Amino acid sequence: MRINVNQTQCGFVMKNGCYEKMIFAGTYHYPACMGYKVTIEEMRGRVGFKEVPLKVLKEDAAFMSRVTMVEVPEGQLGILYINHAASAVVTDREAAYWNVWEPCELRFIDMREPVMDRNVEKNLLRLIAQQYYKKIEILPGEMGLLYQDNILTDELGPGTYYYWLYARDVLCRIVDLKMKELEISGQEILTADRVGIRLNLTATYRIADPKRLVETIKGVENQLYTRIQLIVREYVGRYRLDEILEQKEAISGFLAQRMREEQEQYCVEVQTIGIKDIILPGEIRDIMNTVLIAEKRAQANVITRREEVASTRSLLNTAKLMDENKTLYKLKELECLERICTQVGNISVAGSGTLIQQLRELMGT
Known part of the structure; x- marks a missing residue:
């Protein structure tokens, strides 16, 4: 059996299943009939020869002179740098990397502290699987409540945070602090005179106590919706239809006052409540x-x-x-005569008497 080994390669010689030695660039002859087997491998990256344990290979001085042995302590990650560039994450307790044509170096990152060291460059995170760390993003107008092993440990403002998941479970509850609008639509209510009407309301509010909200209230929006609904029914049921239509603004003021009295138990700050529509049958x-x-x-x-x-x-x-006043009478008479003349195109005079006399006779004066 003829074996050719290139300049960048090496060969692992096995005889009858036992490791004998390494061979390098050149041509070799090993008779297969005598139990020889040669495995050729490129001397780059991680050692891929798995037929014998590393413990056996470490006894070979030729092998040890050409590799970098890696041992990753518990609670740490190894970052393998090849040609001074981060190329892989090493999590194995023990591994070997060729250090012949490409210089190798191993650096460690400690995961035992939950907060990720700011010295960890972001370009390294693309190499690290997300099962090892948690990324938390808090947008403007939000606040994060950080829990480690279900214990509140910190309140986070806007920003991006990274935490290791090795020592503790990390959970962040993000609370939106911006103003929110709540629509209460199609509330069918009976008035005091038994007329069924429908109300559409709108309310605005913001979270005032995020920590207590997360610990004591589930579904604050639904609870606010139900409470406003009940207050509206309580108020509207006292009045007749005509009275409700007359005091639309008063209803809004009453609702806002009642909710502000109760807002602390919901951990919110109620800004406005108003009636949008009153729909009649x-x-x-x-x-x-x-x-x-x-x-x-x-x-x-x-x-x-x-x-x-x-x-x-x-x-x-x-x-x-x-x-x-006779003069005023004559002026009025002449004014009427003027209006008549403006409406007449031609005037034909027949009979005796002057024009004025005939006009007087025509007007009956």
Whole structure:
């Protein structure tokens, strides 16, 4: 059996299943019939020869002079640098890497402290599996509550944080501190006069006590929704429909006051509560439209009668003045004559008398 070994390769010679030695660049002859077996390997990266344990290979001086032995302590990660560049994460308790054509170096990262050292470069994280660490991102307007082994240990502001998962379980509860809007839609409520109406409300609030909220309340939005719903039903049920329509703003003020009195138990700060719509049943809406039309017609009739009275009173005053003053009467007469003449295209005069006399006769004066 002829064996050719290149310059960058080596060979592991086995005889009858036992390791004998290493061979390097050159041509060799080993008879297979005598139990020889040669495994060729490139001398780069990790040693891939697995047919014998490393403990056996470590007894070979030729092997040890060409490799870097790696032993990773408990609670640490090994970062393998090849040609001064990070290339792999080493987690094995023991491994060997060729150190012939490419210089190898191993550096360690301690995972026993939960908080990741800031000296760990971000480009190393792409090599480390996420099962070893946890990345936490807190956006502006948010706050993070950090729990280690289910014990609150820190409150985190906006930023990016990294924690090792070797020594403790790490959990972060992120709470949004920004203003939120809560819609309470289609609430069907009976008024005091047994009229069913539907209300659409809107409320705005923000988280005021994140720590107590996480520890004591589950589903704060649903609880606020239910509480506002109950308060609305309690308030609206006391009044008749006409009273509710008249005091829409008062209802909003009452709701806001009641929720501010109770907001501490929900760990929130209520900003506003308002009624968007009051939806009436179809029959009630038709009746109210009829009443509205009747009211507007009555108002229009009143205005018309008022104007007629004012016009009649003005005519009466004018008649009294003309009766007391003959000159004013003549001026009014001439004014009427002028208006008649402006509407006439041609005037034909027949009979005796002057034009003025005929006009007087025509007007009956």
